[in-house]
Amino acid sequence: MDLVLTGPARYGSSHPMSSVNLAADRTSSDGNTSIDVPEAQGETGRVGTGSGLDLLRAMAANEILSPPAMALLGIEFVSIRDGGATLRREPGDYLYNPVGPAHGSAVAALLDLALGSAIQSALPAGRTYTTLDTRISYLRPLTAASGTLTAVAQTLDIGERRAVAEAHLTDADGQACATATMTGLVVEKPHEVSPEKPDRTWDVSDWFKIS
Numbered sequence: 001m002d003l004v005l006t007g008p009a010r011y012g013s014s015h016p017m018s019s020v021n022l023a024a025d026r027t028s029s030d031g032n033t034s035i036d037v038p039e040a041q042g043e044t045g046r047v048g049t050g051s052g053l054d055l056l057r058a059m060a061a062n063e064i065l066s067p068p069a070m071a072l073l074g075i076e077f078v079s080i081r082d083g084g085a086t087l088r089r090e091p092g093d094y095l096y097n098p099v100g101p102a103h104g105s106a107v108a109a110l111l112d113l114a115l116g117s118a119i120q121s122a123l124p125a126g127r128t129y130t131t132l133d134t135r136i137s138y139l140r141p142l143t144a145a146s147g148t149l150t151a152v153a154q155t156l157d158i159g160e161r162r163a164v165a166e167a168h169l170t171d172a173d174g175q176a177c178a179t180a181t182m183t184g185l186v187v188e189k190p191h192e193v194s195p196e197k198p199d200r201t202w203d204v205s206d207w208f209k210i211s
Helices: 008-014 052-060 068-073 104-121
Strands: 003-005 022-024 033-036 076-081 084-089 127-138 149-158 162-170 176-188 201-203 208-210
Touching: 052 076, 052 104, 068 104, 076 104, 084 104, 104 127, 104 149, 104 162, 104 176, 149 176
Parallel strands: none
Antiparallel strands: 003 208, 022 033, 033 201, 076 084, 084 149, 127 176, 149 162, 162 176
């Protein structure tokens, strides 16, 4: 079976997932291609108890798995605090849009995760949120030369049913690159039972053309 890379994996070492095993799933009968996600250092699985701050600090310390989207997008925690979060990523050339700079969605993803983390960090046990609205103002184009992008998010208001947070994005030189706000609906967290062994395999067959 020949694999022709047609998605993020084709960028090799410049892509954040290059250190993750990209291979055809030999145990799959349908020929799907999968990614095996690296193990966290400690116990893993969903966390059904504890505050949002406890959950995020455990993720930042690699005690439980962070959201798969973070590994896929090359985003990592810098710090977590009550009502605030700082995250970062590199704007590699694999993120460029057809006209050059990093695609706006790459910036939006970083800001979205920072804003959501800030809101979640302020919520008590048994509460989470769902996004109602996110607004982003792009201040300058970003390229690989921009260096590490850092998003600092802070809650502005946490109510019984509504939460609001803002975030500021800067490049490696400290220049303002974007700002954003998020409004979230605060809801009760569904009851969850931690699986014995979470599935850490991502199906990315749509990244490949199999012939």
